[in-house]
Amino acid sequence: MREYSLPVRVYIEDTDAGGIVYYVNYLKFMERARTEWMRSAGYGKTAIFSHDSMFVVTETAIKYLKPATLDDELIVTAAVSAVRGVSITFEQSVRRGSEILCQGSVQVACVDRQSLKPRRIPADMRAQLQNGE
Structure with missing residues (x-):
């Protein structure tokens, strides 16, 4: 399972009034990492749309462990853990250094x-996704 890593900086717009990343923004960070994972595998948005298909999120399971705060440098990861006939499951995390903040x-x-x-x-x-390319 090839892991893709995307660096993300926390900006004021990502935080709540207390300067902590608002919970839904972790999902946005993960969306970006999945999109870039697909792009790195040769399936950017134009390639996907050329098949007259698109991908929609059908299920999420997120565990929040520690907060990210304003100006943090984060690493958001994405790796394919399962490919089925119509679905792909990604395992994802948001880290600050070696600390896992969300997975x-x-x-x-x-x-x-x-x-x-x-x-x-x-x-x-x-076939490409199953081979972890």
Whole structure:
């Protein structure tokens, strides 16, 4: 399972009135890491849309362990842990140095862009993701 790491800086807009990262922003950081993971595998947004399909989040499980604060330098990770016919599960974390601040899994499903009905992940993409490339 190849892990992708994305550096992220915490800005004022990411925090609440107490200067702590607002909980939903961890999900935004994770979304960016998954997007960049796919791009690094050759599946940027234009490549995905050329298949007349797109990915939607269908399930999340997040555990918040420690807070991130204003101006922290974070590392957000994404790694594929399972590939099925229509879904991909990513294991993700947000770290500050060696400290894990947040971790969890996010499942995305491939759907038809027009009907939004589940659609099998294209065979070439599924093979590449299963091989951890």
